[in-house]
Amino acid sequence: MAASERKIVHVDMDAFYASVEQRDRPELRGQPVVVAWTGPRSVVCAASYEARRFGVHSAMSAARARRLCPQAVYVPPDFERYRAVSRQVRGIFAHYTDLIEPLSLDEAYLDVTFNKPGLASATEVAQAIRAQIRAETGLTASAGVAPNKFLSKIASDWNKPDGLFVVKPSHVQAFLQALPVRKVPGVGKVMQARLQELGIHTVGELGQHTAAELELHFGRYGYRLYELARGIDRRPVEPDQAVQQVSAETTFEIDLRLDQLEQVLERLATKAWEQTHRKGLAGRTVVLKLKTDRFRILTRSHTQPQPVASAQELVELALDMRERVTLPPYTLYRLAGIGLSNFADEDEAGRQRDMFA
Structure with missing residues (x-):
């Protein structure tokens, strides 16, 4: 089947962790709720829409969130509960298609080109899924319907929360302009800054440039970029990707x-930690990546017998690995990255979260 003939739905649960907390604790409904650990290096896992009005968002430091919204109710994450709801939602997806590609606990791509109930359109499938999620979980989800993954993910964010947006194949170019x-x-x-230097602020302006110009x-x-500006995304939905x-x-x-990178590495480590928990993972191996101003790439890694237990531990491991870089101290770096891999199996990851939640 040609990629242009696909019907893709991207489903994204609305403020998932915070919404689960508000569902299960009625006293939190209508309140600004921030899901975060305590501690100076904690990051926000999720914020309710009431908290988002104050500028609070996921991956922000909890300290900054408290400055922005001191009246919020701060609750520690309960990943076992979120995982249980996520499994329930994925069970709903399976009523409609077997082609499900989870991105995290709260979002997934679905290829509904052929759907199990035989509904007439992908829009009907998305509507049915959202209605079933609300009925069975008491939560809301937003969905985007489009011919490919790129467009469907953008569309799911268009009418949040509790929204649906459809990009028909005939409307792709108009949507992108x-x-x-x-x-x-x-x-x-x-x-974005580099594109703006070229006078490119919109996807429509990006589409005015040739492939050769953009590759240059x-x-x-x-x-x-050349393909996406034309709404081209050939990636299939790939179920059960490890x-x-x-x-x-x-x-x-x-x-x-190197000695100027401490705050950068702290920020990257906390962001990587938050992403692993959104995906319900716990990693044993930490990787530090650096790229010098001469484009030389260095990596340092450290593997532990047990998964990394906290954001603070990941920060400390990243800073320890920085000390293992032996290039001259005057060396300049243009990029840094922190990665987690070698993930624990699901049962061990769950035990680890129980210990440190």
Whole structure:
């Protein structure tokens, strides 16, 4: 089947962890709720929509969240409960298709080109899934329907919370014209700034450039940008993918020395930790990645007998690995990253979370 003929639904649970807490604790309903551990290096796992109005969002430091919204109710995460609800939601997905690609505990791609109940359209499938999730879990989900994964993920965020947005094949180009380039996967703050230097602020403007022009500026990723600007994404929905590594990395606006990277590594480590917990994982191996200003890539790794137990432990391991870099102290670096891999099996990961939640 041609990729253009696919019908893809991206389902994203609304403020998942916080919504589960509000569902199970009626006194929290309507309150700004922040799901986070205690401690100076804790990060926000989720924030209710009431808390988001104050600027609180996931992956933010808990300390900053408290400054923005001191009146919020802060609750520690309960990943076993979230995993149980996630399994319930995935069971609902399975009523409609076997082609399910989970991205985390709270979101997944579904290929509903052929759906089990024989519903007439992907839009009907998305509507039925959302209704069943509400009826069986008491939670809301938003969904995006489109011809591919790239567009469906963007669409699911369009009418949040509790929304549905459809990008029909005939409307793809119109939909992309005014879309900010920051919505394109892989376009972070640094890439967005580079695109803006070229006068590119929207996907429509990105589409005015040839593949050769974009490859000249961005290498192989330039061709990916060329395709996405035209709504092309050939990736199939791939069920039951085992996650090999979760990582966070950043390219600096100005090159930095190794001794200037402490806050950067703390931020990346906490972000990588938060991502692993969103996916319900616990990793034993920590990887530090650095790229010098001459584009030399260095990696250092450390493997433990037990999974990393906290964000603070991951930060400390990252800083320890920094001490193992032996290049001259005046060496400048343009990129840093922290990764977790060698994941524990599900039972061990669950025990680990119980110990440190």
